[in-house]
Amino acid sequence: MIRMDTRIADVKAIEEVVAAVERTQRARDVEGFLALFHPDALWTTAHGKVLVGLDAIAEFTRAVLPGATWDGEVTYEAVHTRFLRPDVAAVKVRQAYRSAAGDTEGTPLYVMTRQDDGRWLLHACQNTEVRP
Template identity: 60%
Template sequence: MTNTTSDRQADIDAIERVVATLEHSQRNELPEEFIGLFRADAIWTTAHGKRLFDRAEIAEFTRQVLPGAMRDSTVTYEVEHIMFISPDVAAVKARGRYRTLDGEPAGNPTSPLYVMAREDDRWLLVACQNTEVLGD
């Protein structure tokens, strides 16, 4: 399979949309939208070290913590770097920033790493590690 510049840009755009959807689902407390971004066998480690194995565990955790999580704050994610491991697998480094509803910084930023895979022309989260950044 050859990968043209336009194919690569389409992949980058699609990956950025996944991160934007992740932000949207968190900001709007939409657990099902968030859960739908993960592959069935995905793994996720939260910013505080909770390890979740497969979409069912991710779903159970998300349904417990996401409703109400954004009542006093909001979050933004910025894609900082995308490294294509293969044409259908990418490591994505992002930057998460939490703010109060008035726009003031709230808590420490995070530095998530998302490994994504393309399946059926859709990019999905496969292996994710969210890390709280202290002192930034």
């Protein structure tokens, strides 16, 4: 049986990773963003581009994140966490872009894994745009 204090600590650690996604996106911090991924990660962008492995995620991120432009702010919030196993969690995220041109939303799903050192990393992620 999993202790409640362990589960609470894991949820907090997962929420911190989601907050780090927000911080690194806002700062256009490529290396900080890439540090959040498991080496064998899978990432699907909001527009359906599939990236397999950290090398592919890094190549894509290095090409797009530094030049990303938006005139508002982006926020990420973990809104639901479901533990599939003690060391695997499915995390539903609310992503909001606020700008003068209008607000847009995303609804990513992050499957995260806890590493032997206790860190939670992004392992399989689908970033989905919400259309009006």
